[in-house]
Amino acid sequence: AYGVSLLGMFLAAWRYKKNQKAKE
Amino acid sequence: MNVVFTFLDWFWVVMFLLLMIGSGILFYRLGKRSESDFFLAGRGLPWWLPASSVYATHTATDTPMWITGVSYKHGMAGIWYTFFSAWAAISAFVSTRIFRRSLAYTQAEWNVVRFTGIGAEMLRGWMAGWQVFMNMFILGWVGIAMGKVCEFLFGWEPWIGLITFSAVCAIYVLAAGYWGVVMADFQQGIIAFLIIMIVSIWGIVEAGGPSGIVEKLQNLDIQREARIETLAAMDANQLSSVSKQELAFFGADTTMTYQQIATLEATDFSMPRTEASRTNPFAFTGWATGDLPLAWCLTMIFIAILGGFGMGTTIDWYAEAQRIQSAKTVRDATYSIWWGTLVGLVRNSIWAVAILAFYVLNPWVFDVGEYEMGWFRLGFDYLPAGMLGFFFAAILAIHLSTISSHLNLGALYATRDLFHHYAKPDASEKELVWVGRISTLILLVGSFFFGLMMEDITSWLIFAIWIMAAGIWLPNILQVIWWRFNSWGYLSAWMANLAFSWLIVWILPHYGVLPELADYQQFWLLMIFGAFVYIPVTFLTKPEDMDHLVKYYVQARPVGFWGPVRKEAIRRGLINDPNAAATT
Numbered sequence: 001a002y003g004v005s006l007l008g009m010f011l012a013a014w015r016y017k018k019n020q021k022a023k024e
Numbered sequence: 025m026n027v028v029f030t031f032l033d034w035f036w037v038v039m040f041l042l043l044m045i046g047s048g049i050l051f052y053r054l055g056k057r058s059e060s061d062f063f064l065a066g067r068g069l070p071w072w073l074p075a076s077s078v079y080a081t082h083t084a085t086d087t088p089m090w091i092t093g094v095s096y097k098h099g100m101a102g103i104w105y106t107f108f109s110a111w112a113a114i115s116a117f118v119s120t121r122i123f124r125r126s127l128a129y130t131q132a133e134w135n136v137v138r139f140t141g142i143g144a145e146m147l148r149g150w151m152a153g154w155q156v157f158m159n160m161f162i163l164g165w166v167g168i169a170m171g172k173v174c175e176f177l178f179g180w181e182p183w184i185g186l187i188t189f190s191a192v193c194a195i196y197v198l199a200a201g202y203w204g205v206v207m208a209d210f211q212q213g214i215i216a217f218l219i220i221m222i223v224s225i226w227g228i229v230e231a232g233g234p235s236g237i238v239e240k241l242q243n244l245d246i247q248r249e250a251r252i253e254t255l256a257a258m259d260a261n262q263l264s265s266v267s268k269q270e271l272a273f274f275g276a277d278t279t280m281t282y283q284q285i286a287t288l289e290a291t292d293f294s295m296p297r298t299e300a301s302r303t304n305p306f307a308f309t310g311w312a313t314g315d316l317p318l319a320w321c322l323t324m325i326f327i328a329i330l331g332g333f334g335m336g337t338t339i340d341w342y343a344e345a346q347r348i349q350s351a352k353t354v355r356d357a358t359y360s361i362w363w364g365t366l367v368g369l370v371r372n373s374i375w376a377v378a379i380l381a382f383y384v385l386n387p388w389v390f391d392v393g394e395y396e397m398g399w400f401r402l403g404f405d406y407l408p409a410g411m412l413g414f415f416f417a418a419i420l421a422i423h424l425s426t427i428s429s430h431l432n433l434g435a436l437y438a439t440r441d442l443f444h445h446y447a448k449p450d451a452s453e454k455e456l457v458w459v460g461r462i463s464t465l466i467l468l469v470g471s472f473f474f475g476l477m478m479e480d481i482t483s484w485l486i487f488a489i490w491i492m493a494a495g496i497w498l499p500n501i502l503q504v505i506w507w508r509f510n511s512w513g514y515l516s517a518w519m520a521n522l523a524f525s526w527l528i529v530w531i532l533p534h535y536g537v538l539p540e541l542a543d544y545q546q547f548w549l550l551m552i553f554g555a556f557v558y559i560p561v562t563f564l565t566k567p568e569d570m571d572h573l574v575k576y577y578v579q580a581r582p583v584g585f586w587g588p589v590r591k592e593a594i595r596r597g598l599i600n601d602p603n604a605a606a607t608t
Contacts, residue, residue: 004154004157005150005151008156008441008442009150009153011447012145012148013146013149015446016142
């Protein structure tokens with residue numbers, strides 16, 4: 001339960017950071 | 025019991041299964057067109073299709089078991105347990121409309137429409153992962169309930185019913201996605217509703233109709249006094265052959281030893297209520313005492329009515345959100361939630377009367393595992409041969425409609441949020457449909473694991489999930505009605521609740537800091553404790569970006585405390601006439 005949820009959260013943070021870098 | 029099927033019975037069952045799978049294959053071409061088709065039927069459905077899906081999805085094989093359980097135990101007053109679904113009567117006119125206008129596929133996606141920045145994205149990822157797990161767990165829990173029904177009826181091992189019928193269901197969900205789900209739900213809903221009526225009325229007639237039931241209950245009161253006299257006359261040796269459940273039922277204090285009970289007089293047996301009061305839906309056992317206190321019922325009504333202003337205030341919301349978004353207009357979404365829930369509540373009240381009939385035909389069964397099968401027994405004991413197969417087909421309809429919805433819903437979170445939004449944003453429609461199918465299969469296999477391996481902790485997990493819902497109940501409402509509530513407040517509410525629920529339910533009572541509380545008391549405590557975390561966090565962090573909030577406000581038209589955002593929207597000329605904006 002917690003593993004899948006945390007995995008989703010880290011995946012989201014990773015994609016957000018990646019998009020931020022692409023914008024710069 | 026061991027049910028023997030004739031050729032005609034199996035004929036019904038096989039015909040029905042072919043109809044189910046056939047309807048899925050029939051919509052294969054529509055379902056595979058795009059992600060929007062595979063998960064929302066292209067958002068083009070008239071209200072009665074998602075309405076029947078709301079009804080059918082929330083009727084599973086364990087539904088008649090737990091409703092029978094509470095109705096057998098408490099009489100008509102037991103149907104208050106099912107009242108939580110009344111949240112939909114409010115939501116249909118409030119949060120349902122706001123959600124439909126937001127155009128979010130899922131509740132996880134709604135987070136990034138309402139909030140902004142990395143907090144919103146983390147919320148979306150967290151919720152999507154959580155829902156993938158939840159749907160897998162629900163599939164396992166509902167699947168093993170079907171396994172047990174088949175064990176009860178035919179003596180099969182529980183895994184046979186779990187795996188066989190979930191796998192049959194997956195055929196049409198894999199082929200046609202949500203198109204297959206909603207079309208099958210429509211016919212399954214009709215078949216299930218009809219047979220529930222037939223079996224229930226059949227059972228009521230068997231018990232002598234309403235007047236016969238009342239008369240039999242009055243006779244039971246007389247028999248009960250005689251039984252108490254007998255129990256009071258027993259010595260400790262004789263009493264030890266009577267189960268504790270029976271002694272509790274007749275009002276003995278079961279914390280006493282058999283020696284102490286043997287000294288009781290007949291007048292010391294305190295009966296909570298008469299048998300005749302089972303026909304009274306308001307037969308509460310006191311303000312906060314007994315097994316059906318009024319305080320519990322008021323908590324339930326409060327949660328249901330206020331919960332209708334929020335999103336995610338019950339576990340059912342996540343499935344309803346998909347149905348809301350598949351309706352072709354906002355009005356269709358409103359009708360689908362309202363009517364679908366109403367049919368369910370009407371059905372529950374008829375069930376409760378049928379269970380009273382079962383009670384007078386089979387009174388004083390003390391083992392919950394035995395009496396919760398009461399409604400199934402009404403059908404299989406009293407229906408004529410040849411109808412049994414039809415009854416089993418209806419049980420399959422009840423079962424498949426729930427399995428299909430959760431297979432597709434879990435796959436929606438995995439595909440739309442985790443894969444499409446985070447893993448591969450430039451995926452093609454064809455790819456997305458295939459990812460939808462693969463995640464459906466993963467959910468199916470995962471559900472076998474939860475059904476078979478987790479069976480002995482299912483009740484524990486259900487409780488754990490319920491208690492997790494308690495602490496985020498108020499934030500789920502605040503996110504809809506209060507502009508200042510931000511993603512950090514909401515995220516901190518989730519995290520704080522995980523800690524508090526463990527503390528209040530297990531850790532503090534274990535060390536004697538808190539007494540063992542009833543579930544509704546835990547709900548209030550968790551609600552208050554959580555607020556001490558997320559309210560300060562909300563005010564210590566910045567509000568969401570005003571551009572984003574204005575865009576959300578103009579599109580979704582939320583209700584509640586949105587003054588500053590509304591003013592800004594008017595200032596920008598996005599809403600012309602303030603009075604017209606208030607009467608949407």
